[in-house]
Amino acid sequence: MSVAMIASAADRRLLDESRGTRAMTWIMAIMLFLTALAASLGLATLGAAALLDRQLAGRLTVQIVEPNAAQRSEQAARALAALRANPVVRRATAVDQAKLASLLRPWLGADGADPDLPIPAMIDVDLRDTGAAAVARVGDTVRAVAPAARIDRHESWMSPVRDFMGMVTWLAAALVLLMAAATAAVVILAARAGLETHRDTIEVLHMLGSTDVQVARLFQRRIAIDTLLGGVIGTVLAIGVIALVGMQIAALGSDLLAGLSLGTRDWIVLAALPVGFALLATFAARQAVLTTLGRYL
Numbered sequence: 215m216s217v218a219m220i221a222s223a224a225d226r227r228l229l230d231e232s233r234g235t236r237a238m239t240w241i242m243a244i245m246l247f248l249t250a251l252a253a254s255l256g257l258a259t260l261g262a263a264a265l266l267d268r269q270l271a272g273r274l275t276v277q278i279v280e281p282n283a284a285q286r287s288e289q290a291a292r293a294l295a296a297l298r299a300n301p302v303v304r305r306a307t308a309v310d311q312a313k314l315a316s317l318l319r320p321w322l323g324a325d326g327a328d329p330d331l332p333i334p335a336m337i338d339v340d341l342r343d344t345g346a347a348a349v350a351r352v353g354d355t356v357r358a359v360a361p362a363a364r365i366d367r368h369e370s371w372m373s374p375v376r377d378f379m380g381m382v383t384w385l386a387a388a389l390v391l392l393m394a395a396a397t398a399a400v401v402i403l404a405a406r407a408g409l410e411t412h413r414d415t416i417e418v419l420h421m422l423g424s425t426d427v428q429v430a431r432l433f434q435r436r437i438a439i440d441t442l443l444g445g446v447i448g449t450v451l452a453i454g455v456i457a458l459v460g461m462q463i464a465a466l467g468s469d470l471l472a473g474l475s476l477g478t479r480d481w482i483v484l485a486a487l488p489v490g491f492a493l494l495a496t497f498a499a500r501q502a503v504l505t506t507l508g509r510y511l
Contacts (some may be wrong), residue, residue, distance in 0.1 A: 242397070242448065243444035243451075245393055245396065245445075246445040246446075246448030246449050246488060246491060247448035247449070249393040249452075249487060249491070251456070252389035253483065253510075254484060255382065256382070256385075256390065258474045259382045259474065260383045261378075261477060263379040263380060266375070272336075274341065274352065274365060275336060275337070275340070276339060276360075277364045278335040278336075278337075278360055278364075279362050280362035286334070286335050289361070294337055296358075296360075300355055301340060301350065302342055302352055303340070306337070306338070306340075309335075309336040314336065315333065317321055322328075323425060334364075349365075349367065397461075398494060398498040401441070402499075402501075404499075405437065405506075408504055430499070434495075438496040438499075441491055441496075449487055457481070460476070463475075
């Protein structure tokens, strides 16, 4: 019997093959399922944070908080004219008072439509230059013509939400790395167990002239196939769950949650996870087998 035939027979028997089902395949399916879910959470949150940054960059709200209605209207008109004349300002739009009253109605009830209620006049502003110096100059321009004006940057009051999204993104990345480390550990344990189980076969291969590298290739090929197959199964199941959650989020109609969606690049990253984990498993198996054979065999 040739070395190739013995190696082929050994390859078919290595690492727990029984009735075509290997434990490694299902372990990797579970690992990749959880990894894909964690990765999708991180990618969706990262995309939502980037969208939030684009929406809030250079966005200001000018509030005229003068109690006197006539003076408030006069200052609002002067502030709007000054903003529209400023070359830094891309767009300045006065918010309709009726719209403000409707927004306040859930909290104030019918009193929100009371003309004597001193509701601040508000102006939405988009800037061409988002730097701090440009924002400060716009603020000085507004206050020069409207002493009762207050400038609010959208980035400032949305920063807690942005910080939370960043924390979730980093947490998801840490989970993906943790799952990759756990996968490598499982592969190392499986490779070492396979060496112990098939020690006699490996000794025969050595006597027939096989090297440690050739034996390691048997293990890494088997583990790579198991990891890739299990990874594809787990990732497909995870993508189904992600798509279901995405449809539920879209049905809610929330502007904030609408940003939690995956783009083409994100789907490509998820689809590449099984290949990446198979390469990781191959490398881990090779190192584990070569290290063990160098010590004990």
